[in-house]
Amino acid sequence: MTPLLKVTNLAVEFSTYGGIVCAVRGVDFELEAGKTLAIVGESGCGKSVTVQSMMGLTPMPPGRLVSGSARLRGEEILGQRRVQGKEVRGAEIGMIFQDPMTSLNPTMTIGDQIAEPLQVHRGFSRREAFTEAVKLLELTKIPEAQKRAKQYPFEFSGGMLQRAMIAMAIACKPSILIADEPTTALDVTIQAQILDLLQDIQQEIGMAIILITHDLGVVARVADEVAVMYAGKVVEFGKVDDIFYRSAHPYTVGLRAAMPVNDPSRNHVLSPIEGSPPDLFSPPAGCGYCSRCPEAMEICATEAPPTKALNRGHTSSCWLQQDGAPHPESLFFNEERL
Amino acid sequence: MTATDVLLEIKNLKKYFAMGSGQYIHAVDDVSLSIFQKEIVGLVGESGSGKSTFGKTILGLHSKTAGEIFYRGEALPKKYKTSDYRQFASRMQMIFQDPYSSLNPRMTVGEIIGEGIRLNKTFKLSEVKDRVAVWLERVGLQADHMSRYPHEFSGGQRQRIGIARALILEPEFVVCDEPISALDVSVQAQVVNLMGELKQSMGLTLLFIAHDLSMVRYVSDRMAVMYLGSLMEVGAADDLYFSPMHPYTEVLVGSNPEPDPTAERERLSTSIQGEIPSPVNVPAGCRFANRCPKVMDICRKDTPKLIAINDPEREVACHLYG
Secondary structure, three states: OOOOEEEEEEEEEEEEOOEEEEEEEEEEEEEOOOOEEEEEOOOOOOHHHHHHHHOOOOOOOOEEEEEEEEEEOOEEOOOOOEEOOEEOEOOOEEEEOOOHHHHOOOOOOHHHHHHHHHHHHHOOOHHHHHHHHHHHHHHOOOOOHHHHOOOOHHHOOHHHHHHHHHHHHOOOOOOEEEEEOOOOOOOHHHHHHHHHHHHHHHHHHOOEEEEEEOOHHHHHHHOOEEEEEEOOEEEEEEEHHHHHHOOOOHHHHHHHHHOOOOOOOOOOOOOOOOOOOOOOOOOOOOOOOHHHOOOOOHHHHHOOOOOEEEEOOEEEOOHHHOOOOOOOHHHHOOHHHO | OOHHHEEEEEEEEEEEEEEEOOEEEEEEEEEEEEEEOOOEEEEEOOOOOOHHHHHHHHHOOOOOOEEEEEEOOEEOOOOOOHHHHHHHHOOEEEEOOOOOOOOOOOOOHHHHHHHHHHHHOOOOHHHHHHHHHHHHHHOOOOHHHHHOOHHHOOHHHHHHHHHHHHHOOOOOEEEEEOOOOOOOHHHHHHHHHHHHHHHHHHOOEEEEEEOOHHHHHHHOOEEEEEEOOEEEEEEEHHHHHHOOOOHHHHHHHHHOOOOOHHHHHHOOOOOOOOOOOOOOOOOOOOOOOOOOOOOOOHHHOOOOOOEEEOEEEEEEOOOOOO
């Protein structure tokens, strides 16, 4: 079965005053219809650039697509505006952004902004589109949708704006919704509401979701599959249980140890990942995580590790998973959950 | 704890902001809280609950509308004069939320960190540089970073600069206003651990403001939950987190997703409807009544008082107990 979306060897660089930044350095992942894929990683690891270049939202220049392909139902979408007669952006793939305050037009009413994609992509008349916009606002559980549709963004709270953004992104019933840190700017209570809403809508219209986040709690809550990114590469990919209970890459293990756990015993100390991510102006020759990795070996500094399949659908790019490599204890501390 | 251990006693603190036409934002409304020496109090709540205003009002960055603050038994002035700032700045400091906008981009790191002790004139100018170098190393940076500008540093490093700037005066009490919420997960733990070490070595008392409960539980001795300008619950950090009494605390703890897929799948949906109401027209009765899953008739009429339940350290403002 062909996956809904298959991204292979995607690489994007930017030319800046300081030189060329290799933001994304060969990313592969697959997404199945109706599933949720979470892309996790620190700021600057290339999560957002990956999805933005897929949608053609990276300005080129200064950006440049070095290599790679992204196929939606087998058809290339990189550099294409339309596939199978539908526009990629808006109609096939919808997107919501981190900061709803700055991503909406302050001079247009919420209703008009939601109606716009319907007029552009589906050929609705203004009046039809507005009626539909009100229905969408109701779908995203905004009270008094009729009245709210005539209001401007400044009259909405952050959580309500994010609902309006979701309404806009799903207006044309896309097959994929990309959510770029949709709840980072929101309170935990509102975050819970938005995550519930995304899951309800996903079931209702059967779209796939790519969720970009750095919060492993959010990942555990909504993801089916997880891609862990570091320094422009996917270092580990797998089902959510593989990532949390059978973490293979030292970076994934490090991320989990840096997160607080809800354990009443206070003995657990947070163990941060020391250091900071590498400079992508001159990306390291070997593994990107080498300089911060507690298990680094000589080979890690000089050669990039190949990607190894560990299990069904679980891959990791680390020299430790190669045959004959040592088995450090730190990687297996979570085995008891198996 | 005895009364002599109290470092800071806040009594009925109010801070209203005038909006014109006789309307006021009730940012902090009648909050009383005692902070003991060498403890970390975590202050949590949604945005708009008045946490930051509370912290800033304690330090005199906002002048208070009503109420009293006692520092080691001595009342702090209602409105700060320049000389008051001189006097209190070396005792009370603040670490700000956003490491990007809280550092002056046109000053070098050395100037930023050294400004406090330079103005305080407790050190000779030649000594200032040495102190800055010592502090840069104490927060995990290098002494030669002092000639660089803030833009040359990452978010985590900038937050360390902010910490050095606040602590170089060796204050007793520091308000940390969401010091980690702008940072990446891996870096958050670095900063939290650094603050823990410094707290130990300097004997600091901290008011740690945040909205991420699970992180706050790690650093705090006690936690206080704030909603719409009022305290809802105060208690020892672990007690409050693992056995919340106030329905709002329960909601806050329950909304916090855990990094454990099995636990998340088993979790019932805990999200509550609605959002924090406007602090301009504060509802009568309990402030949380219109969102509360356990609301009763009395909640809409009478405002519950913060009262001690069972043990003296646990205080809850809810009609369910009382």
